[in-house]
Amino acid sequence: MTDLRKTAAELADDLASGATTSVELTQAALDRIAEVDGAIHAFLHVDAEGALEAARASDERRAAGRTASTLDGVPIAVKDVLATKGLPTTCGSKILEGWVPPYDATVVAKVRAAGLPILGKTNMDEFAMGSSTEHSAYGTTHNPWDLTRIPGGSGGGSAAAVASFEAPIALGTDTGGSIRQPGAVTGTVGVKPTYGGVSRYGLVALANSLDQVGPVTRTVLDSALLHEVIGGHDPKDSTSIDQPLPALVEAVRQGASGDLAGLRIGVVTELGGEGYQAGVLARFHESVELLTKAGAEVVEVSCPHFVHALATYYLILPAEASSNLARFDAMRYGLRVLPEGLDAPSAEDVMRATRDAGFGDEVKRRIILGTYALSSGYYDAYYGQAQKVRTLISQDFASAFEQADVLVSPTAPTTAFPIGDKVDDPMAMYLNDLATIPANLAGVPGISVPSGLADEDGLPAGFQILAPALADDRVYRVGAALEALLLEQWGAPLLDKAPALDGASR
Amino acid sequence: MPESLSRDEVAHLAVLARIDMSEAELDHLAPQLSVILESVASIQGVASADVPPTSHALPLTNVFREDVVEACLTPEQALSGAPAQEQQRFSVPRILGDEQ
Numbered sequence: 001m002t003d004l005r006k007t008a009a010e011l012a013d014d015l016a017s018g019a020t021t022s023v024e025l026t027q028a029a030l031d032r033i034a035e036v037d038g039a040i041h042a043f044l045h046v047d048a049e050g051a052l053e054a055a056r057a058s059d060e061r062r063a064a065g066r067t068a069s070t071l072d073g074v075p076i077a078v079k080d081v082l083a084t085k086g087l088p089t090t091c092g093s094k095i096l097e098g099w100v101p102p103y104d105a106t107v108v109a110k111v112r113a114a115g116l117p118i119l120g121k122t123n124m125d126e127f128a129m130g131s132s133t134e135h136s137a138y139g140t141t142h143n144p145w146d147l148t149r150i151p152g153g154s155g156g157g158s159a160a161a162v163a164s165f166e167a168p169i170a171l172g173t174d175t176g177g178s179i180r181q182p183g184a185v186t187g188t189v190g191v192k193p194t195y196g197g198v199s200r201y202g203l204v205a206l207a208n209s210l211d212q213v214g215p216v217t218r219t220v221l222d223s224a225l226l227h228e229v230i231g232g233h234d235p236k237d238s239t240s241i242d243q244p245l246p247a248l249v250e251a252v253r254q255g256a257s258g259d260l261a262g263l264r265i266g267v268v269t270e271l272g273g274e275g276y277q278a279g280v281l282a283r284f285h286e287s288v289e290l291l292t293k294a295g296a297e298v299v300e301v302s303c304p305h306f307v308h309a310l311a312t313y314y315l316i317l318p319a320e321a322s323s324n325l326a327r328f329d330a331m332r333y334g335l336r337v338l339p340e341g342l343d344a345p346s347a348e349d350v351m352r353a354t355r356d357a358g359f360g361d362e363v364k365r366r367i368i369l370g371t372y373a374l375s376s377g378y379y380d381a382y383y384g385q386a387q388k389v390r391t392l393i394s395q396d397f398a399s400a401f402e403q404a405d406v407l408v409s410p411t412a413p414t415t416a417f418p419i420g421d422k423v424d425d426p427m428a429m430y431l432n433d434l435a436t437i438p439a440n441l442a443g444v445p446g447i448s449v450p451s452g453l454a455d456e457d458g459l460p461a462g463f464q465i466l467a468p469a470l471a472d473d474r475v476y477r478v479g480a481a482l483e484a485l486l487l488e489q490w491g492a493p494l495l496d497k498a499p500a501l502d503g504a505s506r
Numbered sequence: 507m508p509e510s511l512s513r514d515e516v517a518h519l520a521v522l523a524r525i526d527m528s529e530a531e532l533d534h535l536a537p538q539l540s541v542i543l544e545s546v547a548s549i550q551g552v553a554s555a556d557v558p559p560t561s562h563a564l565p566l567t568n569v570f571r572e573d574v575v576e577a578c579l580t581p582e583q584a585l586s587g588a589p590a591q592e593q594q595r596f597s598v599p600r601i602l603g604d605e606q
Contacts, residue, residue, distance in 0.1 A: 332588055349599070352525060359525065385549050469563070
């Protein structure tokens with residue numbers, strides 16, 4: 001019997017023991033999607049046929065004793081910003097409506113090679129610009145905890161799919177928090193690996209120097225299992241790190257024992273206090289207390305330039321994004337719109353009309369801002385200055401990591417807010433990523449683990465753990481320890497408290 | 507340094523960024539962009555002149571590969587997403603304007 005509430009690790013065990021088959025499991029996930037996704041809208045495209053075909057192939061491999069990986073046969077959902085050969089890839093934008101890539105992103109190829117059936121593509125803010133999925137051109141995803149609220153963003157689709165048990169695991173991407181913040185507000189786990197630790201080939205670029213692909217799951221162990229599938233060097237990505245991944249699953253097993261003796265945990269002064277919801281802070285402090293009881297030593301560390309991280313990010317990101325999105329010129333792929341009232345429009349006329357029709361408000365805002373920040377006369381004052389502050393933020397991390405092995409903070413300043421609240425107030429929306437952005441600027445790894453429900457609204461809050469570049473194993477060790485300690489306290493996974501949603505689509 | 511954007515400046519930037527913008531869109535976006543710009547302008551003066559800029563979080567080196575033929579897209583695959591194609595090529599609107 002297939003129980004979709006099991007973790008990916010447990011499902012892999014069930015596949016190995018013969019208690020279930022990949023076809024059974026994949027069909028159950030597809031049935032669950034049919035049952036609840038009308039209400040959640042996590043998926044932009046569901047590939048039932050392709051997923052079942054991959055599941056049959058997985059079952060045949062297993063019968064022949066040739067399984068491709070630990071997760072062979074466990075179905076997965078993929079964020080729609082990752083190129084999937086033969087499956088539509090829209091990035092949540094009208095400008096790529098109906099585009100079917102002729103190639104796979106490296107992470108997608110790795111997932112396929114490891115035998116994981118791809119259930120479909122998940123919703124996101126257009127080109128990953130947003131913290132709520134409200135900027136998707138194809139409608140908002142709803143938070144499984146409360147359908148009137150946002151699931152976070154940009155990867156709200158992947159997080160909601162996992163939180164509503166439509167998929168055991170999913171792939172996300174994190175440029176300023178797009179894996180970790182949705183994890184926090186949906187009560188799930190998300191990891192942003194070290195920059196360069198996972199290939200970006202086939203990830204439609206938002207901001208090259210910040211983007212990173214990572215796992216979206218319900219448990220820390222599942223993230224580690226998926227991270228080990230997708231991670232490692234890729235010659236097709238020039239920023240890919242040419243050295244082996246640390247032992248992540250091993251780090252989880254070590255952490256889950258609950259012994260953190262000798263570990264130094266740094267609480268970042270600048271990532272807390274004003275602007276943070278009381279219930280989020282309460283859960284954060286309780287989690288720090290639990291880690292202390294497990295033997296960790298807590299120190300307070302100051303990262304004085306973090307207060308400038310948001311401004312730095314909203315100069316660097318638009319600058320890179322405005323350059324990247326210049327590729328959408330209506331010539332080689334995607335939408336082409338002819339301007340009205342012109343007999344023989346030029347390529348430039350067509351490009352302008354297409355980009356007006358194809359891009360949403362947030363994308364236009366950031367392209368204009370980036371164009372401004374890069375224009376001559378303002379370059380030094382804005383982009384040049386942001387690159388320097390980026391150095392100062394990295395230096396803050398370096399000195400903080402001399403005092404502590406990991407740094408911790410709440411993942412997001414608040415719990416999920418109501419749909420519509422911030423959609424036309426860009427600065428209010430940007431503040432959601434206050435605590436997650438510094439890691440992207442410095443390239444360090446981070447995880448968000450559920451820390452409980454806020455007292456005010458009964459909605460999930462997240463606990464963020466950051467480690468030095470290349471030390472991804474540390475976030476898994478500490479994340480697994482916190483997860484185990486909290487589970488012991490709660491008696492059941494946090495998601496057991498979320499609405500069942502059965503029949504929600506009807 | 508100007509820390510706000512006028513409606514005319516936004517219209518000019520939209521031309522540079524190759525995005526047609528209606529009057530209504532300019533009315534809507536220009537004030538929002540000014541708010542964002544005022545906020546990010548706080549960064550000015552934070553770093554002194556001697557701080558080196560960072561373009562990438564981790565040091566980058568150029569990457570080469572052997573100059574050998576590798577698997578790549580077929581012409582059909584490369585053209586598969588084209589809005590229009592002709593004779594195995596991307597078909598595009600005229601490139602030059604009337605005055606050229």
